[in-house]
Amino acid sequence: MTYCVGIKLNAGLVFLSDSRTNAGVDNISTYRKMIIYEKPGDRFMVLLSAGNLSISQSVREILQVEQLKETPESEPLTIWNCNSMFDACRILGQAVRHVYQRDAQSLKHAGVEFNVNLIFGGQIRGENMRLFQVYSAGNFIEATAETPYFQIGEYKYGKPVLDRVLTPETDLDEAAKCALVSMDSTMKSNLSVGPPLDLVVYEANRYETDKVVCIDMQNPYYRMLHTGWGQKLREVFDSLEDPVWDDAHTDTPLRCEDTTGGRNKPLKKITRPEEKLI
Amino acid sequence: MTYCVGIKLNAGLVFLSDSRTNAGVDNISTYRKMIIYEKPGDRFMVLLSAGNLSISQSVREILQVEQLKETPESEPLTIWNCNSMFDACRILGQAVRHVYQRDAQSLKHAGVEFNVNLIFGGQIRGENMRLFQVYSAGNFIEATAETPYFQIGEYKYGKPVLDRVLTPETDLDEAAKCALVSMDSTMKSNLSVGPPLDLVVYEANRYETDKVVCIDMQNPYYRMLHTGWGQKLREVFDSLEDPVWDDAHTDTPLRCEDTTGGRNKPLKKITRPEEKLI
Structure with a gap:
């Protein structure tokens, strides 16, 4: 290609x-x-x-x-x-x-x-x-x-x-x-x-x-760009907050109230009940 | 898709x-x-x-x-x-x-x-x-x-x-x-x-x-990630040195001596000579 x-x-x-x-x-x-x-x-x-x-x-x-x-x-x-x-x-x-x-x-x-x-x-x-x-x-x-x-x-x-x-x-x-x-x-x-x-x-x-x-x-400019971009991209990535599942601790919760009238609810699981030990 | x-x-x-x-x-x-x-x-x-x-x-x-x-x-x-x-x-x-x-x-x-x-x-x-x-x-x-x-x-x-x-x-x-x-x-x-x-x-x-x-x-976390990633990616991009064509001014020149024995020379142009005005 x-x-x-x-x-x-x-x-x-x-x-x-x-x-x-x-x-x-x-x-x-x-x-x-x-x-x-x-x-x-x-x-x-x-x-x-x-x-x-x-x-x-x-x-x-x-x-x-x-x-x-x-x-x-x-x-x-x-x-x-x-x-x-x-x-x-x-x-x-x-x-x-x-x-x-x-x-x-x-x-x-x-x-x-x-x-x-x-x-x-x-x-x-x-x-x-x-x-x-x-x-x-x-x-x-x-x-x-x-x-x-x-x-x-x-x-x-x-x-x-x-x-x-x-x-x-x-x-x-x-x-x-x-x-x-x-x-x-x-x-x-x-x-x-x-x-x-x-x-x-x-x-x-x-x-x-x-x-x-x-x-x-071996080109000096390309090497600088390749290394610098990779490293700094990683720093940016690290600088962004990780998702917090419990919204008490953050201004940007991952889980929040559904504002779409129920269209975008979390997926329902297909479940089997836990088996009770007899 | x-x-x-x-x-x-x-x-x-x-x-x-x-x-x-x-x-x-x-x-x-x-x-x-x-x-x-x-x-x-x-x-x-x-x-x-x-x-x-x-x-x-x-x-x-x-x-x-x-x-x-x-x-x-x-x-x-x-x-x-x-x-x-x-x-x-x-x-x-x-x-x-x-x-x-x-x-x-x-x-x-x-x-x-x-x-x-x-x-x-x-x-x-x-x-x-x-x-x-x-x-x-x-x-x-x-x-x-x-x-x-x-x-x-x-x-x-x-x-x-x-x-x-x-x-x-x-x-x-x-x-x-x-x-x-x-x-x-x-x-x-x-x-x-x-x-x-x-x-x-x-x-x-x-x-x-x-x-x-x-x-x-509308998800707060996704919005933060989307905006933050876009902005910071742009900042990283801006923070990387632009290419400098004249290597007197930089540690990372874009143009430099060919170290490959002539394999990776700049392309030759296909040219026509400039026409002289009579």
Whole structure:
């Protein structure tokens, strides 16, 4: 499996990916799942991929030469010359469909689902930053202020912390930290997600970035975050009052009067009477 | 969906279940997923269920009258007279198989999978506490000291906190708190898990309990936990240093020398040169 997250903030974009792939549990390898496209001063784009590795590698390969023609006469659009991220994402969707046409039938014969999930975001001069999630059918959705992030792959373990922290106003370094904590929780509970991690941070209206880093388990910042988060989470956990069953001793009793007119009563037990010794 | 967790500690057992069921997103109802069986002084058992509601309700109904006969002559075993939790769990497995024989073919015709997942734990006088997870085929596994808990249903969101906190030495109130935090994270990120919650705490060698509570969103303890965990998690998050891209200013740089002989270098970008204005 895989875990990737892409975040769109007012201040910029954050992308993070793991690099573990597996075909079953006894065939685990390292493949990096991020591609960065950059034409300084003009456009900056990042692609994250999850799903079947042969499909996502083919999509990445084809994307570089994929051309979209609106009409037979019109100039062919590529990710390098199109005027909007929406068009760039249409080109990516078309690349997915080309791989589908080439491979889906044979994959189906082999009992393999055509499964690819992509996060694609960036900025092209003349418009604001945009972030998309692209599905196996080549269709896609765009992130909005209400949901400023997308996840692909093993997304559930690391979702709660994103839900708690991220808003469009979050600053870039904080969002990068949040993505790394989300990844750390995922790696703690799921073996199919693993290091090294690729992290990219893009500042709005720069059309390039030098904030690109590969993070392994010896990385000093990641080690601090991993250890610190684990320890402090534990301290927070310990600092919260344990449940008190007798409500005489606490302001926050676990047992209290039912205020729902009897709907939420404690469960009745199914009982057998105690046997009396004769 | 559902989220249930059962925990076995040296000090006792903790069981927690939500009560949301859904058939699609437009048909959401409340069904409580815990059953408590108690014969004071002799045995105490709890059953948690996830999966297809018609199957789990049938299993619960049948379990009360299910009989296991080792040989045609032997006394029939029920959950009320068997001498071990292992036998009680075999009786539960047999109840699952009876429902399978009755319903699976018709469910298959309707395109519905025979899907039921159960957690079953407790203590029968004469042996230690035991905790089992039972699958759709009626087979089961038992919790051991290395993995002192089972989850069924939407288990991923709430798994990291269990992995961080629980050991067999954890005390009962702390484990109950941990289960509630795990449930809180799950409810925050997944609509298919919802209140009220049923919580039972059993102390070892008591063969009965009065620690049974139904927790709705007005419950003072749950509200304290929900608010406190969210706020303090945020404080911990804020207290951890943000990543610093320039390593002159920090002991824990995000960017550092590659110590892996070049394997974990930052990704190369795919670039196009900046266009020169003529």
